[in-house]
């Protein structure tokens with residue numbers, strides 16, 4: 065169990081984390097989602113005692129992390145996969161960690177196998193590891209003490225699609241056995257596939273939180289007319305029926321605030337044949353994430369133009 069209560073962290077007058085309150089429950093994966101610079105890492109750093117809170121509190125397993133007698137036996141932490149000693153091999157890093165926290169060294173081989181680092185890879189120095197291999201080693205280190213809580217900052221960074229699926233299964237399995245998982249990401253897709261609960265942060269403040277199901281429930285409907293030329297007419301029909309069109313386009317379909325049955329009824333009454341009518345699901349959550357964090361987003365990515373395109377690149 066993780067409890068963050070009215071947590072604020074100020075750096076020289078800048079509120080990196082501003083009155084943040086949420087819990088991460090046992091048996092569930094809690095996704096901590098927000099754009100770059102939103103305050104996710106700072107919250108996690110306070111949680112594991114790496115930086116002090118300005119006010120409020122953050123506890124894990126009912127205690128301040130620094131008060132846990134042997135924290136690695138209760139809490140597995142992966143905040144920065146590149147923070148490992150580059151001159152040691154993966155196996156050496158895990159062996160030293162196992163000795164430090166009082167775990168049998170036999171657990172090292174088990175963890176290496178769990179994270180799919182081969183014996184040859186485990187005997188290579190970490191400086192030669194890819195980012196994905198470092199993440200796997202970091203996960204192995206976090207799990208070494210057989211903890212009940214996992215705190216992971218952007219754990220999917222550098223993993224290939226198979227690695228991301230592996231991570232998802234691992235975290236879901238950990239939660240299914242009663243563990244508490246808190247993982248951060250700035251990528252909605254990563255959080256959406258693995259989390260039971262989602263906490264969205266922007267500009268240091270919580271902008272939405274709830275179960276994934278609750279957050280999806282308000283996501284609306286996606287509707288696409290059978291004939292592209294009917295798109296504008298459909299917009300008018302829906303608007304006349306009091307159903308707000310809040311996004312979408314001719315390819316993805318319109319996203320409408322309302323239930324599919326109401327949207328379908330309005331289209332049917334106006335004789336607009338439909339090609340698609342469905343709950344918005346992931347698309348809706350994406351819109352929600354962008355809307356909720358709109359005022360905290362950096363400017364949208366510039367398009368690649370002739371002046372920004374690398375020389376020699378195709379037009």
Ligand SMILES: Nc1ncnc2c1ncn2[C@@H]1O[C@H](COP(=O)(O)OP(=O)(O)OP(=O)(O)O)[C@@H](O)[C@H]1O
Pocket residue numbers: 075078080098099100101102103104105106107249250
């Ligand atoms: N030690 C520090 N001193 C001053 N400002 C800091 C410090 N650490 C973080 N910040 C600022 O606090 C804000 C939140 O940073 P944080 O790293 O927590 O964001 P984040 O949500 O983890 O972002 P990302 O997804 O980019 O990792 C940023 O504006 C950052 O510049």
